[in-house]
Amino acid sequence: MQRQVLVQHAHVVPGSGPELPGTDVLCTDGVITAVGAGLAARAAPGCEVIDATGLTVTAGFVDAHRHVWQAPLRGAGADMPMSRYFTEILGAALSSLSAADAGRATRLGADAALNAGITTVFDYSNATLSPAHTDAVVDAFAGSGIRAVVGHGRFDADDVRRLAVRTGRVTGALAVLGPEYGDWDETVAQLAFGRDLGMMVSAHVGGACVRRLHDAGLLGPDLQLVHLNAVTPEDAKLLAASGTAVVVTPTVEAVMGHGASAYERLADAGARPAFGVDVVINNPPDLFEPLRDTLRTMRLRSGSASAPAAADLLRAATLDGARAVGLADVIGTVEVGKRADLLLLHGLGHLRGDRAGAVVSCLTALDVRTVLVDGHVVKRDGRLTT
Template sequence: MDLLIKGGHLASGQRADILVDDGEIISVGSAPGAEAAEVIDADGLVVVPGFVDGHRHVWQAPLRGIGPDMTLPEYMTAVLGRALNGYGPREAHHATLLGAAEALNAGITTVFDWSNATRTPEHTDAVLDAYATAGIRAVVAHANPDDERDVRRMADLRGRITGALAILGTDYGPWDEAVRQIELGRRLGLVVSMHAGGGPGSPLRRMGEAGLLGPHLQLVHVNNMTGDDAELLADNGVGVTVTPIVEATMGHGASAFSRFADAGGRAGLGTDVVVNAPADLFEPMRDTLRSHRAHTGTMHPAGGILAAATVDSARAIGIDDAVGTISAGKRADLVLLDGLSHLLGTGDVAGAVVTSLGPADVHTVVVDGRVVKRDGLLVGLDLARLRRSTAEAAVPYIAGLTSPV
């Protein structure tokens, strides 16, 4: 065996040993006498599935905090306009590596990267190389669907880094173009992701009638989702990802999480952009818990929200067969959390993870069976140095973006 995580507590409260070989979880439970090349003593730690960030524009990592009062139109102009146009392949690599490091530091083992930075094949190479260096699991959603040759190679990616397709979609682009791109993604076996609004007059019903809805499609935000929209998406198995912090901060509208849940759907969570939001999923979990309790008028169990940042997020991007739970046969993407040793064996561990922990409590992170953060420090990545070098060398124009737009 390659790795033994010994004596940790699962979110259920159960004490367990986790055996890992060749990146795969072999067993979960009591393993007395088990031996492995590496043993992690998890006594006093909580072991949860690695967090899955279901929607993130990772290339924006160097722009962290530049737009605390930025509206969506201002974001379109400053970030998707001026900033993105300044990214060459070198900048794309620096920024993606920084974003991946910040995600790992916060216990995020998978990112679905809606990568506007894949502007040319050279940009795509730079993004993929950054993920290979970082050691994170990444689903890279190519955002230049007109470059079909470059998109096609995303379908050939296997293992820790896989591909997807990011499109403007039916809300923000021409109908015929969206149909063609969705069908391209479906032919290639790629999840197709698009931002959507929902609500009266939205194209969702037309998409259903055209046979475009299904598990191959991921819709992000859907803040104006109606009950009928929610039933349509849930019935067709469409992946839905909400990003509640950014949606509230930038005025998108109320999170659709609860409305989707009313229809039997299970939305995943994303961070979206760090220009005005944290680079972790702890705050999105807490915000979702608060809004869902208000929506239902009940004390919805806090621990139930943990699934939204793990298995439900993985399902929404089509990889729940590989990650999202701690069970034999899944890939070993795991997070060991500190700060709750006094509750182990007696309290609601899962609820405490959601309500009380944060990135500072992320003790150890394992991706595909490899330790990428140990005892609170990233392995092979110097986050402080990455922040300095990226700011100095990759995005010298940031100062200009912080002025009013």
């Protein structure tokens, strides 16, 4: 029996073309099967109907880099420098984490993400300390209803292989120290290992390694580089040309001393950067904050009230986010054939024109009314259902 959801009378921001006022979205067995006006006649008996009159529908947000297990530590590091982060968070707190703790912490982080309209998260998971920890993390994501890519943060080859064969909403990746924080030869071997398994490999970098990775033929869309605060415009072009996935976390980078965000340098080079929350010890668990922070920073630099256009940034939290986690063919736009990961946002029903820019410039997590992941309603009328 088909499982259908019909979202009716919405203002749809598809992310792949002009905005569509007065539009329905039909989802069948987790897939968007039609986008247009008057789709009720195509709905099967038993179809769930959601009245989206006055609401704005976008693709679900993609958080391309977060350490999800740190959710219980929210607010614990408002003035914490990186040196203390390594010893107190990645040292003391992480070492005390049991498998049950890892599961509960991950579930809390997943719920916070869903509540803020994040339907997919790339979890750079330091919490995969043992196979039992890994199972707890995976089970937590599965129970929450979120779509997750679990980046295994401890190089246990057998445990990583278990993640590599996962399909569906919760899949696996490899999270490594990378050449700027670890050994070069080890990074090369880990990248080869991940690629042999068909997994994306994620690493934190400042940017100094980009040229060396390029010269060694190691850049590519299955490599995800996070932060890149020191990347040069020339090296940003190498990343763009190779299709390497790039992620920035502007609010955390600013408060923890990483340096100025590389978003503009990467975007100017055509590298299509995505956004990440990163850590919640000093940062809200949503993507509205980095979206607006980036808009303000770029407008200050340009001296213009309209450049860049606010609407242009929405793609970084949707389609470019999907691309940065290896799921661009699956999610990131509201169009036929994509999985039905959708946000229904309120607060903009009075606008007659396009709304994408207003989503970026004016909305917050409080405006996330209803959330669908894989065609399942995981937040309804402001309350999580799972």
